[in-house]
Amino acid sequence: MVSQFQPAGPAMEMGTAFSVQHLSFFYGQERVLTDVSLDIPQRRITSIVGPSGCGKSTFLRVLNRLYEVVPSARAVGQVWFEGRDILARGTDVVDLRRRVGMVFQKPNPFPKSVYENVAYAPRIHGVRKRRVLYDIVARALGQAALWEEVHTRLGKSAFDLSGGQQQRLCIARALAMEPKVILMDEPTSALDPTATAKIEDLITVLKDTYTVVIVTHNMQQAARVSDLAAVFLTGGEMVEYDETNRIFENPNDKRVEDYVTGKFG
Amino acid sequence: MRSEVRSRIGEHTVRWIMGACAGVSLLALGLIVLFLFREGMPVFRTVSLGGFLGGRFWFPTSEPPSLGILPMILGSGLVTGFALLVAVPLGIGTALFVGEVAPASARNPLKVAVEMLAGVPSVVYGFFGLMIVVPWLQATLNLPTGQTALTASLLLGIMAVPTVASIAEDAVAAVPDTWREASLALGATRWQTLRSVVVPAARSGLLAGTLLGMGRAVGETMTVLMVSGNSPTLPPVLGWPVRTLTATIALEMAETPVGSPHYHALFAVGGVLFLFTLTLNVVGELVGNRIRRLA
């Protein structure tokens, strides 16, 4: 089967991973995102920041269409990815999601062994040969800086790992399907500072290969890891989007200044 | 690549198969209605609706047959009514005790006991009743026979306890803890809290449990068949044998020629039972739904 997605399709500039145009989002009648437009570049780290409930997670879930698990959810506008508007009818969401991996706020390994967790995606996408599978798992665990810690207990339950290890396992699980993009929804908010530091290091390494979009509550984290930042405010408006440094040093919008300096949020 | 194509076609098929499985329950319900109707309606060639429901005599095999089920309707009503007098206090009392009073360590054994009580097959209740309760009541109350409406009511009452208790327990558990805490913080005792906050809040759930318990008692067959004496007397009396709707079907269906007025009459009795329990269930659901929305 030929994929619907063609890297660098006509409607996008070179180097853009997602081109979001006039995106609005509704849960039933309630509007959660209001006319959001931005281009997310390839192989950079873009952070989404903003106060609680402003629609950050929702925005992320539009990018892999995971919002569809909520029956009342509805997205309007266009989101171009590899030459295709993913909100258009007929988009193959399965194909989309194997190109766009996701890491959740709370580590959510499956109740299976470490190995089976990482092998999950390649398996359902048709890899059968044990040797090939093993190589994929080993490489993904290596990329997630977890191989050293777990290679002796690949057969153990994923729940035997620490929280930070579980989260890196979830990253490895996403990497194993060799996606183009990795979406992360507050990936360190459930972790202690040491585990957080490891994940942040990992994220900065990942950007050489992957496009990373990360939602975070934590301004310092956004400043540390991201190249670009998009600031959302309550009501689901995106009020500023630029190089992270620029936003933090010299915000254009008064509300953003208040937010980044901690006056509210 | 090919396996992917297959898995996505499979996705559609699976959805259809699961949907069809879900439809089977509806289909079954529809077929039950259809067949009760088809086999029951012809009785009204022999007897009018009023004569059927209000008729005082049940002589299905005489010529011409008398097909009045009033004694059985009243019999079922009497037995069920008194069964509820046993089941409702015991069921709600048990639910309140398990949910609100018992120490945590006693909760699970009690719940399991209630579940096991629900598991005892009705024919075993009937047998137990026949062997133990019937002679005991006969001796104690000095009755001519121990197979009476009262015997059936007692056993049915015990049998319906788990139904009432489990729904009542859900209703009580659905009352938010913050309400209890608010009441306790105002200096109320646990009993005052239970009586004036928890029970009123769970009221509709308790009512739903009662209605469903009633459905259970009306529909019960084997126990009643074995201990109630089965004579269609009018009016039915507590200390005397009675005949219920369910027992009538169980007793007579096997010996009835297919297609006779008697055969159709038994299906019509089934139809009456079906309509009655359906009504109870629908009302129970409507009442019960209110608590779920509240919680």
Place this chain on the structure above:
Amino acid sequence: MNRVWSQRTAFALLGLSALAVFAALAVVLGFVTVRGAPAISWEFLSAFPRRGMTEGGIFPALLGTFYLVLGTVIVSLPLGVGAAIYLAEYAEQRSWIRVVRIGVNNLAAVPSIVFGLFGLAFFVKALGLGVSILSGALTLGLMVMPLLIRSTEEALNAVPKEFREGALALGATRWQAVRSVVLPVAVPGILTGAILAVGRAAGETAPIMFTAAAFYTPRLPRSPLDEVMALPYHLYVMATESTAFWRTRHLQFGTALVLLGLVLILYLWAAVWRARIRRRKRW
């Protein structure tokens, strides 16, 4: 002080009603066990009834109940689990789901004797399956289906949504997510529900009276279209209709004990298993 005493009285009354429930169970169990135990022997379990069912054992009834229950599981488990998966996992069509749910609830409330009538009219007569294991199993299968649907749905709903989303985000189709992540987690819960359904089916008399059960069969069933003896029906006829029923009381108590024991062991097993699932849960 008054308040303290009114609480004590009230709680004591509530405790008494719980105690009454406990006592009822104990009394039924106790009587049946004490009077049934002497009848239990290897011969009782493995032999045919003899001399017009006044002597001998219950083997054909035991086997018949086993066949009926097996058939019931084969009929109802796939249908019930499928329906529950649809209700819990494919929630898009709200109105259809509401209709189905109403159907399931009302099917659960249909009296067992009405199932018996329906089985007679539909499976035995209209489909021409006759009085047979098949007719009985189909009737019982429809009867326990709501039970299975509810318990399966509960087991599926207890699976955290994070597992589903994790699988979907990795490009799994909905069915792949259900099959490879959700179902394995829910299986113990589904099986406890199935055990309860088996217990229920094994103990029911009214639905098989006109559809499957025979007073006496001289030989064991050879096909699903044969009629069978079954434990609950056997107990009923022995206690009320057989010749000289007053002379076979010990056999009746024995039969009751076997039936009650079978069913309660199943219920207890389900309860213990469920408690263990809850304890072992790591998410």
